[in-house]
């Protein structure tokens with residue numbers, strides 16, 4: 001998954017008031033993308049999740065002029081990442097703004113994770129430049145990751161939206177099946193699992209039951225937590241559950257949200273997710289394809 005960046009790139013997001021050094025990475029987001037140098041390394045199969053693109057990020061030394069508003073974001077191993085909160089920075093030669101969602105397929109994975117995580121922090125900082133309570137201009141707290149209002153003392157913390165991924169299964173002897181869905185309105189949508197955001201006041205287990213009922217009209221039982229995953233592209237923390245259909249397995253499709261949903265036997269599961277090394281959805285589908293009900297045992 002996207003957060004699995006290896007032991008040499010351990011993620012540390014404790015806030016410290018570090019000064020940005022010349023060797024530190026600078027993340028800047030503008031024009032719907034992140035300032036990066038993307039090199040095509042050729043020939044790989046994009047549909048297998050390997051686009052053959054390599055991404056590099058600028059360090060402070062790479063930038064023609066230092067940004068005026070730099071704040072420490074996080075570290076991966078020995079390397080520090082800072083966010084430039086300026087509206088614009090002067091881009092070094094060869095660097096341009098690459099869409100964050102498109103970078104999902106690039107290497108190396110730890111820089112991809114940095115770009116995604118930084119984008120969530122960047123959205124949060126930029127969305128809270130003024131106090132939502134009194135309208136005054138806010139300030140960054142000097143020693144913690146908080147945005148504070150000097151007028152009314154409001155404190156704003158980073159925004160994380162929980163959501164669930166639901167692997168709905170049906171097993172009878174050797175016959176093991178899973179519900180895969182495809183979103184409406186996206187021409188290139190991959191097969192996915194039922195998923196949705198948690199509503200205010202709702203425990204995660206109820207989100208699973210509600211989303212499965214809304215999207216495919218199935219009741220479920222025997223919910224089991226699998227893993228969670230930060231999905232910073234949408235400010236989300238995704239929580240993966242296995243569950244079993246309870247009663248009638250006939251699917252009733254929510255056509256406002258989905259184009260398609262049906263039961264797949266393990267042999268029928270499309271291989272389009274086999275090379276997906278970033279998403280929890282991909283890992284769960286592939287795990288069920290390989291292991292069936294042993295996926296959660």
Ligand SMILES: [Zn+2]
Pocket residue numbers: 131132133134135136149150151152153154
């Ligand atoms: Zn205020």
